[in-house]
Amino acid sequence: MADVKKTATREAYGKFLVEYGAEREDLIVMSADLSGSNKTDGFEKAYPERFIECGISEQDMMAEAAGIALSGHVVAASSFAMFAAGRAYEIVRNSIAHTKANVKVCATHGGITVGEDGATHQTFEDIALMRVLPDMKVIVPADAVSTKILMKQEFDTDGPAYFRLGRSGVPEIYIEGSDAASQLKVGKAYEIMEGNDVAIIANGIMVAAAMEAAMELRERGVKARVIDMHTVKPIDEDAIIRAAEECGHIVTAEEHSVIGGLGSAVAEVTAQKCPCRITMVGQHDCFGESGKPAELLKKYGMTAEDIVKAALQ
Amino acid sequence: MKTAAELNMIARDIRIDALRGIHAAGSGHPGGSFSVTDILTALYFGVMNVDPADPCMEGRDRLVLSKGHAAPALYATLAHRGFFDPEEMLSLRHMGSFLQGHPDMHKCPGVEISTGSLGQGFSAAVGMAIADKLDKKDRRTFVVTGDGELQEGIIWEAALQAAKYGLDNLIAVVDWNNLQIDGVVDTVKKVAPVDAKFAAFGWEVFNVDGHDMQALLDTFEKALKVSGKPVCIVAKTVKGKGVSFMENQAGWHGKAPNDEQLAQALKELGGEM
Ligand SMILES: Cc1ncc(C[n+]2csc(CCOP(=O)(O)OP(=O)(O)O)c2C)c(N)n1
Ligand SMILES: [Mg+2]
Numbered sequence: 001m002a003d004v005k006k007t008a009t010r011e012a013y014g015k016f017l018v019e020y021g022a023e024r025e026d027l028i029v030m031s032a033d034l035s036g037s038n039k040t041d042g043f044e045k046a047y048p049e050r051f052i053e054c055g056i057s058e059q060d061m062m063a064e065a066a067g068i069a070l071s072g073h074v075v076a077a078s079s080f081a082m083f084a085a086g087r088a089y090e091i092v093r094n095s096i097a098h099t100k101a102n103v104k105v106c107a108t109h110g111g112i113t114v115g116e117d118g119a120t121h122q123t124f125e126d127i128a129l130m131r132v133l134p135d136m137k138v139i140v141p142a143d144a145v146s147t148k149i150l151m152k153q154e155f156d157t158d159g160p161a162y163f164r165l166g167r168s169g170v171p172e173i174y175i176e177g178s179d180a181a182s183q184l185k186v187g188k189a190y191e192i193m194e195g196n197d198v199a200i201i202a203n204g205i206m207v208a209a210a211m212e213a214a215m216e217l218r219e220r221g222v223k224a225r226v227i228d229m230h231t232v233k234p235i236d237e238d239a240i241i242r243a244a245e246e247c248g249h250i251v252t253a254e255e256h257s258v259i260g261g262l263g264s265a266v267a268e269v270t271a272q273k274c275p276c277r278i279t280m281v282g283q284h285d286c287f288g289e290s291g292k293p294a295e296l297l298k299k300y301g302m303t304a305e306d307i308v309k310a311a312l313q
Numbered sequence: 314m315k316t317a318a319e320l321n322m323i324a325r326d327i328r329i330d331a332l333r334g335i336h337a338a339g340s341g342h343p344g345g346s347f348s349v350t351d352i353l354t355a356l357y358f359g360v361m362n363v364d365p366a367d368p369c370m371e372g373r374d375r376l377v378l379s380k381g382h383a384a385p386a387l388y389a390t391l392a393h394r395g396f397f398d399p400e401e402m403l404s405l406r407h408m409g410s411f412l413q414g415h416p417d418m419h420k421c422p423g424v425e426i427s428t429g430s431l432g433q434g435f436s437a438a439v440g441m442a443i444a445d446k447l448d449k450k451d452r453r454t455f456v457v458t459g460d461g462e463l464q465e466g467i468i469w470e471a472a473l474q475a476a477k478y479g480l481d482n483l484i485a486v487v488d489w490n491n492l493q494i495d496g497v498v499d500t501v502k503k504v505a506p507v508d509a510k511f512a513a514f515g516w517e518v519f520n521v522d523g524h525d526m527q528a529l530l531d532t533f534e535k536a537l538k539v540s541g542k543p544v545c546i547v548a549k550t551v552k553g554k555g556v557s558f559m560e561n562q563a564g565w566h567g568k569a570p571n572d573e574q575l576a577q578a579l580k581e582l583g584g585e586m
Contacts, residue, residue, distance in 0.1 A: 033461060033495045053495060055464035055502030056431055087430065116340045116406040118414035120381065120429030291408035299408070 006169030009204075010108040012144035013165055014039025016151045017076060021047050027155075028068050030077040032058045037167075038078035038108045062088040062105070066095035069102040074155060080114075081107035081164055085126035096160045097133040103160050104151075105130075110140075110164040111255035112283065112300055113205060113293040122288035128260025130162040131233050137161040138233040139186065140254075140262075142207035145174040149184045150230060157186075164204065166255075168293050171208045173228070187231045189239035195223035198311045199243035199250045201266055203229045206253035206281070206302065213253075213307035224311055232265050240269045244276035251279045251310045255302055258282040279310040315358055317526035324354040324526070327393055328555050329584035331385035334402035334412070336575045341406060341414070344565040346386035348490040348523070348550040349457060353390040355529040356455055356486075360537075365395035368422040374452050375425045375441055379434025380459035380488060381415040382567070388412050391423040432465030434458070435485065439471040442483035442543075453537070457486045461493030463504045469514070475543040476515030483543040484536050485516075488523065490552035492563045511545040523548030556581055 021027050021043055030052045035041040044051040052068070054061035058079050065077040078084065084107035085092070096103045107126060114122045130138045139154065139161060141147040147165065154161050173192070174181045184190055192207070193214050202210040207228045214224040225247055227239055243250055250270065252263035263280035270276040283300055297303050315323075328350050335341035353376075357363065361374040378387045385405060392399040404410035411420040415429025425441075428434040438456035445452060458468065475483055487507055491498045498504055508518045517539045521532040529548070536544040552566070553559030556578040570578055 031495065033464075033493050033501060035495050037494075053501055055495075055498075056461050056493065057464045057466060057502065059466060082430065116338060116414045118406070118429070119417065120415045120427065289408070290406045290410065290414040295408045 004171040006171055007144040008167060008169050009141050009144060009147045009165040010039045010167065012147035013106055013108070013151065013163070014042045016148045017043040018046050020152065020155055021050065024074065026073045028052060028073045028075045030054060030061050030065055030075060032056060032061045032079045032083065034079055037080070038106070040078050058083040058088045059091050062091040063095045065103045066099055066101040070099060073102070075103045076106050077103055078106045078108065080121060081110035081126045082121055082123040085129050085162065086123060089129055093133055097136045100135055100159055102158050104155060104163060105161070106163045106165065108165045109167045111166065111204070112288045112296045112302065113166055113168045113255065115167070115293045115296065116290050118290035119287040124257040124283040125260070126164060127232055127254070127256050127262065128264070131260065131265060135160060136233065137186065137231065139231050140164045140203040141230050142204060142228050143170050143173040145172065145176050145181055146184055146230060149181060150186055153186045166205055170205050173207060173211070187234045187236060189236040190228045190230070191225060191239070192228055193224065193226035195225040196246050197223045199225040199227060199247040200253060200307060200311065201227045201229050201240070201243065201250055201262065202253035203232065203262055204255050206255055209302070209304045210253050210307055212304035213311065216304065216308050217311055222311065229262060232262055235265050235269065237269050237273065240266055241274050244270050244274040249277045249279070251281060251307060253281040253307050256282055258284055279313050281306050281310050317530060320354050320358050320526045323358055323393055324351050325583055327354060327386065327389040329579060329582050330389040330392065330399045330402045332570065332575065332578055334385050334389065334405035335569045337403045338406035339569050341385055341569055342382040342567045343559055343570070344492065344552040344562070345380060345383045345459060345488065345490070347554045347556065347559065348552045349380070349383045349488045350386045350554070351524050351526060351529060352457060352486055352488065352548055353386055355526060355533060357390050357394045359530050360533045361455065362452070363394070363423070365423070368396060372450065372452055374455065376455040376457070377426055377434040377438040377441070378416055378428055378457050379438070380431065380457060380462055381428030381434065384414065384416050387416060387424070388421065391421070396423040431459070431462045432467040435468045436471040438483060438485070439475045439480065442475065442480040443478055445482055446478060446480065453482050453484060455484050455486065457488060459493070460487055460489045460491060460498050460504060460507065461501065463487065463507065464502050472511065472514045472516065479541050480543040481540045484546065485543065486546045486548055488550050489547050490550045492552045492561065492566070494563065494566050496563050508547050516543050516545045519544065519546045521546055521548050523550035524554055
């Protein structure tokens with residue numbers, strides 16, 4: 001997929017904010033000293049009066065976000081995933097989830113593709129942490145176009161949500177205005193490739209890897225179904241049950257710990273509704289380290305090749 | 314004991330190697346590394362009791378780099394102090410290197426605790442100083458924080474605790490460069506006056522020019538004599554100190570120089586390619 005156009009999902013988020021800000025005057029965007037990295041700086045330029053800079057105070061930002069949202073605004077609060085979901089966790093739980101505040105926690109730099117900054121900045125736990133919170137929607141878009149579409153839907157809906165966005169460019173999967181793009185719905189999985197031999201359920205950057213893996217598998221005579229499970233919560237149970245029944249083997253692929261993330265969410269459904277063999281591709285219970293994103297994905301087993309191996313198991 | 318002039322020469326070499334590392338890595342944080350270089354040099358070469366041959370020596374002084382993104386400055390300081398070969402700086406941030414993007418205590422000798430998430434190092438240092446009091450260990454804990462970092466509430470929670478326990482074995486240094494990522498600290502979320510705040514929190518406070526080596530040495534000497542309360546040294550610094558085009562530029566917080574910029578910077582610092 002070398003010649004495909006690549007855009008980081010955080011870039012799409014930044015563009016979405018500027019567009020959506022024109023549509024909704026009650027949109028407030030908050031930063032914790034990372035406006036350039038989170039791509040909220042475009043919104044700051046366009047609507048300086050609706051941009052709240054909190055400085056390096058992620059916990060304060062999340063509680064302030066709750067206060068602003070509960071006063072009648074929709075709030076996008078951003079930091080690195082490590083700090084948005086990690087540092088501010090209990091505040092997100094009690095002040096945002098429990099209060100059902102209309103705060104969209106938009107976290108960038110999730111996962112190992114953070115790269116050279118190393119272990120303290122690579123989070124593999126954020127989806128797990130957010131997923132256990134009642135009333136919190138959890139969305140992990142695969143590319144720029146789906147980021148914008150899912151954000152628009154979610155920002156139009158009242159209540160808390162967590163978006164996990166990436167640092168590095170990802171290939172374009174959906175085309176704006178296409179039939180596929182029009183079928184993207186929060187809470188509904190999208191079947192990108194058909195097949196009944198094995199189902200690959202992926203999200204985030206692993207969707208592109210899953211498609212590449214499915215292509216490789218096809219050459220080996222294995223028809224893989226590829227499902228973009230962009231919404232981890234509420235999870236599309238029907239899509240999982242169908243995959244289990246029709247394919248008999250599910251491979252989950254995520255840039256996250258296999259403990260508590262997408263793989264676990266899928267397993268929770270199959271275990272209770274339609275037991276099925278699951279092989280999980282993701283971070284296997286260890287911290288990361290400094291390195292180039294591609295090197296790290298390879299070392300920690302999150303490449304198309306790893307998905308192929310898992311599918312053939 | 315080395316003179317301030319000698320320490321200045323060491324600091325120059327530390328800046329050069331820190332930047333060579335950042336350049337080789339293609340990423341990293343030169344601005345905050347250069348503002349803190351003279352402080353680290355004064356500490357490791359003129360103040361702290363450490364032994365590069367025995368990084369875990371019983372009774373050693375400990376330093377926590379709470380602003381962990383300045384790892385290149387810490388690594389180059391440790392290297393020149395003899396903890397490892399300065400040429401290792403070229404492996405900075407590379408896959409498999411012990412010189413991680415942020416300090417990793419399990420990988421790099423001389424690093425007391427892993428940092429990188431701002432604010433936590435400060436609290437951890439308070440914990441270390443409390444432990445030394447409990448264990449009746451006569452040694453010091455030094456902690457270096459950024460000024461933007463002071464916006465983290467955890468710092469002030471720990472500051473109260475340090476005063477409560479009268480931690481005169483704890484010396485905090487604030488790298489007061491008045492810049493963070495999103496701009497000027499005073500504008501992003503003003504923390505000043507830092508000296509008055511720490512004083513109000515029950516700390517003994519000293520102000521110093523963070524690039525005046527003799528003044529730094531003198532201030533640490535005074536700080537070590539304080540008894541009954543923790544000490545905060547507010548060191549006025551210049552972000553990117555030593556390289557004209559990096560000085561006072563928020564844009565050089567987290568960016569590696571290209572080949573040309575490296576050559577220019579090394580020329581200004583007095584090093585060679
Ligand atoms: C908890 C946390 N939030 C955000 C960051 C991202 N970050 C890294 S450096 C930095 C700015 C630090 O500014 P300052 O403390 O003034 O450091 P200096 O100017 O000395 O580089 C930020 C926001 C982080 N590392 N940790
Ligand atoms: Mg600063």
